[in-house]
Amino acid sequence: MSSNIGPEAEAAYQKYLDATTIDERINRLEEFLSLVPKHKATEKIVALNKSRLAKLRREQEAQKIRSKSMGKQVSPFSIKKEGIQLILISDYHTPGVGKTSILNLLTGTAKEKIGKFTPLPEIGIYEYNKVRYQIVDMPSIMEGAANGIGNGKEIISQLRACDLICFCVDLSRNYQEQMNLLLNELSESHIRINLPPPPITIEKTGSNKIQVFYLTSEAKKNNNLEELTEKITEIVHAGGIRNGIVKIFGQIELDQVVDALNPSVAYKKAIILGTKGDLSLTKNTFFELQNYYSNQFPLVIGTSAIKGEIPEDFGKIVLTFLKKIKIYTMHKGVIAEKPLILDCIQIQPTIRDVAIKIHRSFYESFDYAIVIRKGVKQKKKKVGLNYELKENDIIELHTK
Numbered sequence: 361m362s363s364n365i366g367p368e369a370e371a372a373y374q375k376y377l378d379a380t381t382i383d384e385r386i387n388r389l390e391e392f393l394s395l396v397p398k399h400k401a402t403e404k405i406v407a408l409n410k411s412r413l414a415k416l417r418r419e420q421e422a423q424k425i426r427s428k429s430m431g432k433q434v435s436p437f438s439i440k441k442e443g444i445q446l447i448l449i450s451d452y453h454t455p456g457v458g459k460t461s462i463l464n465l466l467t468g469t470a471k472e473k474i475g476k477f478t479p480l481p482e483i484g485i486y487e488y489n490k491v492r493y494q495i496v497d498m499p500s501i502m503e504g505a506a507n508g509i510g511n512g513k514e515i516i517s518q519l520r521a522c523d524l525i526c527f528c529v530d531l532s533r534n535y536q537e538q539m540n541l542l543l544n545e546l547s548e549s550h551i552r553i554n555l556p557p558p559p560i561t562i563e564k565t566g567s568n569k570i571q572v573f574y575l576t577s578e579a580k581k582n583n584n585l586e587e588l589t590e591k592i593t594e595i596v597h598a599g600g601i602r603n604g605i606v607k608i609f610g611q612i613e614l615d616q617v618v619d620a621l622n623p624s625v626a627y628k629k630a631i632i633l634g635t636k637g638d639l640s641l642t643k644n645t646f647f648e649l650q651n652y653y654s655n656q657f658p659l660v661i662g663t664s665a666i667k668g669e670i671p672e673d674f675g676k677i678v679l680t681f682l683k684k685i686k687i688y689t690m691h692k693g694v695i696a697e698k699p700l701i702l703d704c705i706q707i708q709p710t711i712r713d714v715a716i717k718i719h720r721s722f723y724e725s726f727d728y729a730i731v732i733r734k735g736v737k738q739k740k741k742k743v744g745l746n747y748e749l750k751e752n753d754i755i756e757l758h759t760k
């Protein structure tokens with residue numbers, strides 16, 4: 361591949377070559393084509409790959425027809441993630457809580473569906489500071505959803521993969537009733553809200569016993585480690601594991617051991633969106649709601665779709681809440697238009713994370729990076745893999 365197409369396009373091409381399924385190859389090739397600069401020197405590469413893409417699409421079509429005839433269909437509730445995925449949920453009520461109105465307010469889509477019963481998810485893209493957020497407006501959750509009422513299982517299973525669950529609560533109704541229903545159904549479906557994943561890993565091994573290791577001083581802070589080990593071993597055994605290594609990284613509760621053995625348990629971040637904030641008395645309700653759930657929900661946002669009210673920097677608020685930062689890559693002095701999103705959950709992300717995120721080959725043949733940090737004075741620095749990054753850093757990777 362010619363080297364004047366830029367590192368991101370090159371990396372995308374590499375990912376295309378590495379892709380194993382038709383769908384993935386199509387996505388990668390589309391990504392590549394969107395990244396490659398269009399001019400005379402790249403004309404042939406672009407045409408060649410457009411043709412490859414067309415061929416892949418034909419193959420995909422053929423595959424779809426085949427799988428349909430075999431009765432295998434993708435669930436209409438299954439949504440392919442694009443960017444940062446936010447899912448709007450609410451209880452079932454007439455008139456509706458205002459999910460579709462919020463979707464429309466943020467993304468401009470689905471206007472005609474407001475005030476109507478929407479049995480299937482509606483999707484739109486909201487962009488803030490060039491970061492893309494996929495907003496999914498889910499059908500309402502009914503009582504008994506965890507047991508399958510109203511497509512509850514399909515709806516809730518989508519929540520497991522999203523980045524943020526938005527509990528939509530109608531501020532003109534009883535907020536506790538709405539929250540209780542949602543919290544119950546999610547809890548029954550083993551979705552844990554705004555809790556950190558337990559500090560434990562359990563691996564099956566070939567050895568003939570269960571071994572428990574306490575790997576941090578925090579983990580060892582217990583009056584009777586021997587007794588704790590016995591209890592953990594028993595729970596793990598009861599969970600069907602006879603041979604395994606249990607690693608503990610912090611203070612652990614026995615319930616968390618049970619959770620760690622259950623693959624359907626998911627730890628999700630969530631916020632509350634109060635709706636219809638223009639109606640009378642909703643200001644008071646908003647403050648009560650915020651206060652009542654302040655332990656479990658540190659972020660509660662009031663909105664009014666009718667008045668067009670939602671924080672102007674909603675995207676930034678979400679990114680901060682999810683502890684993610686955005687940085688920009690640069691190639692030959694040209695800064696990429698789209699930022700790259702990095703997790704900043706326990707430790708500050710480094711150049712290594714950027715290299716791996718773009719493509720492993722950048723990490724493997726890494727030489728050095730240039731970081732430009734805007735501040736009081738613009739600073740330009742030559743750095744290595746361990747250099748810690750901050751929001752809006754500009755990074756140029758150099759390989760050997």
Ligand SMILES: Nc1nc2c(ncn2[C@@H]2O[C@H](COP(=O)(O)OP(=O)(O)O)[C@@H](O)[C@H]2O)c(=O)[nH]1
Pocket residue numbers: 450455456457458459460461462473474475476478635636637638639663664665666667
């Ligand atoms: N007063 C007021 N009514 C709203 C607001 N948002 C939605 N509604 C109304 O509430 C009803 C349900 O809205 P919709 O977005 O379809 O709710 P959904 O069923 O949760 O998707 C419609 O009649 C909307 O016009 C709002 O911010 N203020």
Ligand SMILES: [Mg+2]
Pocket residue numbers: 456459460461473474475476477478497
């Ligand atoms: Mg709706």
